[in-house]
């Protein structure tokens with residue numbers, strides 16, 4: 824794990840995670856980029872309207888916003904719907 828330590832004592836999260844799960848750096852980096860892109864879409868959206876994604880495997884439901892195309896898991900969807908406000 825020391826080889827993933829930065830000069831300031833913190834860790835390179837992508838390198839550390841790749842070592843922990845046995846994946847390669849490029850795959851974890853690509854996953855991290857996808858997560859960042861998804862968060863950027865969600866944060867830039869004025870009003871989400873989530874609908875179930877038919878490609879989600881059973882027990883791992885995900886929802887996609889029809890405006891920003893950001894996606895969330897079932898837990899985020901549950902809490903989002905509890906705090907739902909009227910459309911602007």
Ligand SMILES: [Zn+2]
Pocket residue numbers: 864865868869870871872888889890891892893
């Ligand atoms: Zn949205």
